Amino acid sequence: MIKKPAKPARDTIAPSDLTFGLSTCKRCIWIKYWFKVTLPGQFPIVGTLSKLQEAQFRGASMPDLDPSLRPGKITKWGEWVKSDYISINGTKTPWRILGIYDVLAENDDGTLGLIDCKVSESERDSGQFYAPQLESYAFALENPAVGKGREVASMGLLVWKPNSVLGDNATNYGFGVEQKYVPVEREPETFFKVIEELITVIDGDFPESGSGCGTCNYLTQRLGLE
Numbered sequence: 001m002i003k004k005p006a007k008p009a010r011d012t013i014a015p016s017d018l019t020f021g022l023s024t025c026k027r028c029i030w031i032k033y034w035f036k037v038t039l040p041g042q043f044p045i046v047g048t049l050s051k052l053q054e055a056q057f058r059g060a061s062m063p064d065l066d067p068s069l070r071p072g073k074i075t076k077w078g079e080w081v082k083s084d085y086i087s088i089n090g091t092k093t094p095w096r097i098l099g100i101y102d103v104l105a106e107n108d109d110g111t112l113g114l115i116d117c118k119v120s121e122s123e124r125d126s127g128q129f130y131a132p133q134l135e136s137y138a139f140a141l142e143n144p145a146v147g148k149g150r151e152v153a154s155m156g157l158l159v160w161k162p163n164s165v166l167g168d169n170a171t172n173y174g175f176g177v178e179q180k181y182v183p184v185e186r187e188p189e190t191f192f193k194v195i196e197e198l199i200t201v202i203d204g205d206f207p208e209s210g211s212g213c214g215t216c217n218y219l220t221q222r223l224g225l226e
């Protein structure tokens with residue numbers, strides 16, 4: 001059993017922890033927030049693909065991406081946002097949101113449009129799976145640590161699903177993708193529920209490892225070989 005130090009090693013919550021951190025096993029989340037030790041990612045190409053995708057939409061018109069979106073243009077990408085302190089059930093916590101959004105549009109009516117870029121063929125990209133993560137960026141934009149908040153009128157995923165190979169000679173090929181904008185409904189209540197769950201996990205004792213991630217099983221088996 002690992003003992004907690006006097007205080008957590010960080011005081012900000014990463015938006016992705018609201019999607020992935022709680023859905024598999026809570027032990028690594030606990031270790032991350034108390035000791036700043038993070039399980040290395042296993043998807044090295046995902047970041048590169050997302051960056052290439054983001055770059056395509058700089059300056060893009062929102063209704064061109066999807067007719068349901070308010071008139072506006074993508075004016076910002078890859079910027080850090082930090083929120084004010086999060087309150088749960090009227091009580092202020094010591095936690096803030098800190099993260100980098102993918103792309104952000106300024107709508108003509110003064111509101112904002114938030115988009116998360118994904119290169120994926122996963123059926124999980126249905127939108128609501130990512131709602132707490134996107135909602136945490138919306139919370140930070142509407143309740144920033146510094147300055148005035150702006151209303152986030154829309155959130156969504158811009159998904160590229162690889163579906164073909166392009167190219168006409170032996171050395172120059174690329175992947176073709178099917179593009180889909182997936183709207184994500186605003187769900188502040190779910191966001192606060194998930195944040196509360198995350199804070200409860202962090203404040204609790206060292207959690208059991210879950211069954212959704214095979215890394216600990218692998219380590220146990222590997223150490224058994226020594």
Ligand code: SF4
Nearest residue numbers: 025027028213215216
């Ligand atoms: S099973 Fe182990 S490695 Fe995987 S998330 Fe849980 S604690 Fe982390």
